[in-house]
Amino acid sequence: MPVKLIQSTPSAYTYPLLIKQLLHTPLATAPDQEISYRGGLRYSYREFRQRLGRLANTLSALGVEAGQTVAVMDWDSHRYLECFFAVPMMGAILQTVNVRLSAEQILYTLNHAEADVVLVNEEFFPLLASIAPRLKRVRHFVLISDEAAPKAAPVTLAGEYEALLGAAAADYDFPDFDENAQATVFYTTGTTGEPKGVYFSHRQLVLHTLSLASALGTAPGQGRMHREDVYMPITPMFHVHAWGFPYLATMLGLRQVYPGKYMPDSLLRLIREEKVTYSHCVPTILHMLLTHPHTAEVDFSGWKVVIGGSALPQAQAIAAMKRGIDLFTGYGMSETCPVLTLANLNSADLELATEAQATLRAKTGRPMPLVDLRVVDPHMAELAHDGAATGEVVVRTPWLTQGYLRAPEASEHLWDGGYLHTQDIGHIDARGFLKITDRIKDVIKTAGEWTSSLALEDVVGKHEAVHEVAVIGVPDEKWGERPLALVVLKPDFDGKVTEHTIRNFSAHLIEATGISRHGVLLQVQFVQALAKTSVGKINKRAMREERLG
């Protein structure tokens, strides 16, 4: 296209989208606003900015240069927030280490990302001891500790974080550079193979922040974010930039609370004492908070919570709503920075009964600005927004990882056809609400169409005799694949129903509800137990391999 590009006069500033630019507004409009750590340490944005300078000077003194990688192993802290900004603002790369991985996986990711410096909380010393001799490139370790007398370190330390910052100058002139400079890297783990590195640029993080602010800010009422909110993350900062909220909260100049390690009683205390109004978490954490012995002491009303990571069970949504929590779903993944969609309700939706509202709040949400999100058939043709047509969710936004780090084949697979493949299966309704129904690897492809294994499991599970069920696709000459339900019966029903009974019951329901065109091809087989993974998740992969075996 012979478009006409704009010309810049030589003195004009061609503004790059850099993470440092997010700080202009809060420093001008909220310099005295507070950032706190576990309700103890408190400081202002003005001091935050000075600490960014101190941290950058500290890292420079350790030899960190633009393009090098600084890894962090810490719980959610003001220090982590400082690293979110200062490390990329220097032109270096922040590696957020998933401290819940195995020692071997952490070793792999530090070596693969070529970490030069590691900031490590003393809690991870035992882990560090087991991997330190095999770290290939790390030159310095910086101690992170909340204790007056930290533990003995298994490695030589360059110093302790606070002491180093205290000794460093606050002045640091964060330079301009290309907005496509890499800012962060972290690793995603599948069920097989080594962890895969995803990476994001300054431009991507700035645009993600602006779009998230636009979407959450302009929500009619439910779940909306505004500049008087008090923010506390409850999704770890090592996990996909804590969903990008620390950048957002900082740009908006919010009061921020960093909770350290997630312990239910301290989270409950902080929500109460710090009057937290905005958080995000996975359903498991919310469940933990709502069932904790001290839960009744907390007034949750006015607490807005974005739920993600896995599907929000309706019963849990209702329980949370009854406690006054304004919860709703967000959707994204490591590869997507992460946010793609948000399920903020309209005013009219708030007139609905609790159950109907809960259904909407548990949907995966609607795309935020600039998100081109589609459900497509296996030939990449876009499907109708009719709340029924089901296909893979593919997406384009300005903030998607442009590949997996040094994994060209997986990168091309991720971006097959020019759209990022989420590997999720779902449908979109006329209002634009996406509903994820399955993972693509668990979907059954029959005669070129997709049937959700989860939907069929819901149906089979409705029979009173069924204790557990997993539906998988098995090869079929005529259909390609057809669905097979592996069923564990309740002890009482053992020998009292036949596979045929369950099949007919299910086929009838499938036809009546119209959930799937080819679902009626369902076969049923009784088994003693379902294959599970080491963490107790149903392992359909193992089941499929066994059938092919």
Place this chain on the structure above:
Amino acid sequence: MPVKLIQSTPSAYTYPLLIKQLLHTPLATAPDQEISYRGGLRYSYREFRQRLGRLANTLSALGVEAGQTVAVMDWDSHRYLECFFAVPMMGAILQTVNVRLSAEQILYTLNHAEADVVLVNEEFFPLLASIAPRLKRVRHFVLISDEAAPKAAPVTLAGEYEALLGAAAADYDFPDFDENAQATVFYTTGTTGEPKGVYFSHRQLVLHTLSLASALGTAPGQGRMHREDVYMPITPMFHVHAWGFPYLATMLGLRQVYPGKYMPDSLLRLIREEKVTYSHCVPTILHMLLTHPHTAEVDFSGWKVVIGGSALPQAQAIAAMKRGIDLFTGYGMSETCPVLTLANLNSADLELATEAQATLRAKTGRPMPLVDLRVVDPHMAELAHDGAATGEVVVRTPWLTQGYLRAPEASEHLWDGGYLHTQDIGHIDARGFLKITDRIKDVIKTAGEWTSSLALEDVVGKHEAVHEVAVIGVPDEKWGERPLALVVLKPDFDGKVTEHTIRNFSAHLIEATGISRHGVLLQVQFVQALAKTSVGKINKRAMREERLG
């Protein structure tokens, strides 16, 4: 800086920031939302998208190619909105013609921008007749008319807008291209010289839209924009993209109302009948609406209005607030796309008495995200945010014109030292509120410091004998410049006070209020009348020239 740039796998989509990308969200989430023209014509966003295709096909058929310029001369209409999108989305450039300029100036801008096609409302036929023979490059004219039987045209027409669109196909595959492609051009007029062209790229308009959404969305309450607002512009679409709001309203999927030519009774009718909740205008228009004979018939409560263009008089702010209008100030100019700052109040501010609130609402506001706005001394050193230190407002954002079209000298002057010079003088307080106090050309530079002529005029004007006053700087060997007040006395006081009296009165007040260090150097001279411009504005330039003369 040897930063590490992110690598894109070959199949990855490297997402450019293009105006077409603003449409993803509304088309997915609000396809049935309504856009209307003068309360008559109404259509959905779905149809809007189809009409963009029809318009692009129409223009293509007229030979419009990427990089060419399409000029529009119309009042605020759905057609203008269509041009805001379709023209740049083709890769062409939209020239928004200021139809309030003189015929000669309009001729100049059309020739200077090298307009290839002009879409012209029949109302401007007399004007067109006077300039058509001298248009250098225009190949086609497209008629815009709201009448069944349009007037006879002074030029050969390629057709009428609606007829052409009706005959064109709706399918048009808007291509991807460089986000730095020029999207718009329009002209700004100073007191001297030819109009100067400013120009904005796709990237700039997308970022302006996102930042505006972030700022207005996350406002705590006062003046906030959300997705259930109903938008109607009352700043012309030919003037700095109607402050960028049509792009914003469209991205958010708002219901939109385009009012045609601004006539007070029809604006009042639309506000009432269409239940408009969000607008923007200059103080003059608001004044017109509040003093119109039919004003009492309109319930203005819940109507949010951004005021800009010139300072909002406090009395007018109070009058508007008493009518239930939620008004506040925005700040920017043609060169800045335009929005830089917005004066949304905090919740606590809303507890203030009406007068104190009005003062805040009339301030120029606080910077929106990504805006690096400073007041600087003549050596470009940044001044303190103390609500007193006064200097020139300079700015960096990602959406500033990168120069004046084919005017290299003026462009370099605009961007002197790497910041865009607004030519406005003001100060910033501890909360980040900017207050514009003067235009730099009217400021008096004494001993390297600046004194606001407006502030001194306020002081002199407090004397009961003073009818009119203008303060200008006159050359002074010792001080560089010193202030001179040209005073027109009230007839009753003629011959009854001396220049000395006024001088002493003023000097005393200046010292007492501390408004200026060098203000006490003020001299006073009585005159019969103040020089004015053709439109009745005080002409300090003429006064200064006369003194130097």
